[in-house]
Amino acid sequence: MIPDSLGEYTITRLLGRGGMAEVYEGFDADLDRPVAIKVILPEVGGEPGFEERFRREARLVASLRHPHIVQVFDFAVVDGKPFMVMEYLKGNTLKDRLAELRGRGETMPLAEIARILDALGGALDYAHGRGAIHRDIKPANILFTEQNEPVVADFGIARLLGDVGQLTVPGQIIGSPAYMAPEQARGEEVGSSADQYALGVVLYEMATGRTPFQADSPTALLMQHVSSPPPPPRSINPNLPEALQAVLLLSL
Secondary structure (H helix, E strand, C coil): CCCCEECCEEEEEEEEECCCEEEEEEEECCCCEEEEEEEECHHHHCCCCHHHHHHHHHHHHHCCCCCCECCEEEEEEECCEEEEEEECCCCCEHHHHHHHHHHCCCCCCHHHHHHHHHHHHHHHHHHHCCCCCCCCCCHHHEEECCCCCEEECCCCHHHHHHHHHHHHCCCCCCCCHHHCCHHHHCCCCCCHHHHHHHHHHHHHHHHHCCCCCCCCCHHHHHHHHHHCCCCCHHHHCCCCCHHHHHHHHHHC
16 A cells, blocks of 8 residues: 655655565655655564664765765655655666667667766766665666666665565575676675676676576576676677777676
């Protein structure tokens, strides 16, 4: 059931639901603007110590100010429900755009790839310099503004859910196997290099139309990241320049 409000924010509609969080479109009456509200589900947010970790991570994410990172305006815990209030973006996601291109049998133009990569690389470099690691870079977490500018969403969420997964469901994978760095796949502590690897996978997908590794199960996919070299991008898209292939293979 969709709530009418959450704290001081009116709930307009449900935008999406996952296994650990829901996202609503809301309205901030004081500032007269729509907002996106990510609510952590009770079975996750009720874990011992979660609220303290949530507030600590939310403060770090809210401190990020970059044109290519979704801005967090507010965060709170109301009636046991931790939530973040973020800017509401009406544009689609990079995942949507890549799916449209695949449907037409096309790949993204190189100039557009360069524009998006420059924006995302700058955003990650800024965040890493302030101690924020994303841990779940993927096309679904890259949104576009009405001005067609790419922005990274969901900073801090993967770390929070990863902490809960380790406490509640041993062996549960927190993240997206198709984009996950080898050290993350092995369950090791991750740093900025994991985000850089995931961005390399996104770049590979933009350039070739598919992710480098394909498998029938998440476990098999993770093992490929750990132990297999990616197929040369030009074997999938022979129109790619040699220099771009070299960059892609180095990034992975």
